Amino acid sequence: MRCVSVLGIGETKMGKLPDRTLRDLILDAGTKAIADAGIEKDRIQALYMGNFNSSHFCRQSHIGPLASEVLGLGNIPTMRTEGACASGSIAFRLGYTSIASGMYDVVLVGGVEKMTHRETEFITQGIATAADAEFEVNIGVTFPSVFAMMANRYFFEYGNVRDAMAMCAVQNHENALLNPDAQLRKRITIDDVKNGAPIADPLTVFDCSLVTDGSAFVVLAESGLAERLSRRRIVDVVGCGHAGDTMIIETKKSLTTVAATLRAAAEAYRMAGVKPSNIDLAEVHDCFTITQILNIEDLGFFEKGGGGAAVMEGKTARDGEKPINVSGGLKAKGHPIGATGISQIYEVVTQLRHDAGDRQIRKADIGLTHNLGGSAATCLVSIFRGR
Amino acid sequence: MAGKGTIYTYTVIHSAAEDFKNKVPYVVAVVEEDGRRFAARVEGYEPSKPISIGMEVEHSGEDPKGRPIYKFIH
Numbered sequence: 001m002r003c004v005s006v007l008g009i010g011e012t013k014m015g016k017l018p019d020r021t022l023r024d025l026i027l028d029a030g031t032k033a034i035a036d037a038g039i040e041k042d043r044i045q046a047l048y049m050g051n052f053n054s055s056h057f058c059r060q061s062h063i064g065p066l067a068s069e070v071l072g073l074g075n076i077p078t079m080r081t082e083g084a085c086a087s088g089s090i091a092f093r094l095g096y097t098s099i100a101s102g103m104y105d106v107v108l109v110g111g112v113e114k115m116t117h118r119e120t121e122f123i124t125q126g127i128a129t130a131a132d133a134e135f136e137v138n139i140g141v142t143f144p145s146v147f148a149m150m151a152n153r154y155f156f157e158y159g160n161v162r163d164a165m166a167m168c169a170v171q172n173h174e175n176a177l178l179n180p181d182a183q184l185r186k187r188i189t190i191d192d193v194k195n196g197a198p199i200a201d202p203l204t205v206f207d208c209s210l211v212t213d214g215s216a217f218v219v220l221a222e223s224g225l226a227e228r229l230s231r232r233r234i235v236d237v238v239g240c241g242h243a244g245d246t247m248i249i250e251t252k253k254s255l256t257t258v259a260a261t262l263r264a265a266a267e268a269y270r271m272a273g274v275k276p277s278n279i280d281l282a283e284v285h286d287c288f289t290i291t292q293i294l295n296i297e298d299l300g301f302f303e304k305g306g307g308g309a310a311v312m313e314g315k316t317a318r319d320g321e322k323p324i325n326v327s328g329g330l331k332a333k334g335h336p337i338g339a340t341g342i343s344q345i346y347e348v349v350t351q352l353r354h355d356a357g358d359r360q361i362r363k364a365d366i367g368l369t370h371n372l373g374g375s376a377a378t379c380l381v382s383i384f385r386g387r
Numbered sequence: 388m389a390g391k392g393t394i395y396t397y398t399v400i401h402s403a404a405e406d407f408k409n410k411v412p413y414v415v416a417v418v419e420e421d422g423r424r425f426a427a428r429v430e431g432y433e434p435s436k437p438i439s440i441g442m443e444v445e446h447s448g449e450d451p452k453g454r455p456i457y458k459f460i461h
Contacts, residue, residue: 125404140404140407140428
């Protein structure tokens with residue numbers, strides 16, 4: 001396989017953006033990424049677009065040609081990928097493999113979601129389509145309730161980590177204070193989280209990621225070509241793992257270890273030839289606070305059952321030994337579902353280029369992104385190295 | 388004699404999708420019965436009575452799909 005590098009990145013400000021259409025979001029982030037790559041548009045040979053559910057939220061499908069037209073990419077092939085909250089990372093993996101295989105030399109990968117213009121129940125319904133319609137949604141299961149059930153089972157198996165869950169939200173909010181693209185730039189406390197409006201016990205509204213409009217894009221290129229074209233520090237894609245698990249909560253072997261994360265991470269670490277201890281920073285899928293604790297254990301950063309203590313000891317804070325979600329994460333930067341995986345890559349590449357300004361972490365040479373879809377039924381883990 | 392199951396995990400839902408918003412707060416759980424696990428609603432939730440993992444619940448019927456519904460034994 002050929003080596004692949006990230007040549008350009010761009011993202012919108014994340015948030016509730018009532019004045020911006022899907023087209024506006026795509027145009028903003030896509031134009032930034034192409035400009036950042038410093039290439040002419042006619043070099044782009046294919047477009048892969050992650051989008052979860054614009055068919056529901058915006059009554060708009062066929063996002064590939066929509067994005068291509070908005071960005072003026074002519075007659076190149078386009079495709080929309082859907083894998084719930086991992087839709088963007090699936091698009092990324094397809095773009096990656098299309099270059100690694102030798103089929104293309106330069107591709108554009110994007111993600112977009114627009115949802116804040118809808119009522120809460122309509123949004124909940126749309127998000128719930130990522131769960132099993134027949135066996136879960138029909139009986140009243142919601143997305144937060146799936147992760148709430150994981151949290152209660154985790155408390156039973158490993159002990160109560162309620163405060164550590166709240167601390168994940170507190171730390172992510174702290175990090176977002178330094179990110180100009182973040183949706184919520186507001187300091188919160190552990191008590192704010194625990195006393196928030198209840199959603200699905202033990203989760204309150206402060207344990208849940210945000211409802212967000214936003215878009216993010218990356219330009220990928222064959223590494224030799226990237227070296228010739230790039231004016232910046234080169235960021236290589238050194239590992240990219242993808243795995244799945246059963247769709248419904250009752251058929252998963254464990255609710256406290258995410259099997260799809262274990263497998264995707266093992267593949268990515270093997271490809272990259274690195275260990276969890278080599279990772280300088282990670283953007284992990286904090287759809288809910290409990291998920292952040294599961295993720296940092298399943299990615300091998302901390303032992304099983306030890307994630308909560310690591311969070312409370314500050315090890316995952318931006319100045320800790322393993323900075324997690326320095327962007328603010330899904331909790332505070334935002335969760336524009338189909339764009340989330342690409343936005344995670346945006347942050348890691350920004351850090352590995354040493355371009356993160358006020359939020360730059362001290363040592364940033366190897367970074368990891370972890371993106372889950374649905375009830376942890378899809379997982380992608382990618383590893384990047386700056387040079 | 389109604390069958391019994393035990394709660395493997397559960398949550399009380401306070402924020403529901405459109406079809407269930409008039410039912411909050413309600414309980415969904417993963418219930419173990421005869422070595423199988425089912426995602427199911429557990430009816431008869433009373434906020435004053437605590438729920439715990441391992442607690443027995445009673446099989447109270449089936450939904451139109453033939454999936455079990457449970458109720459709390461108070």
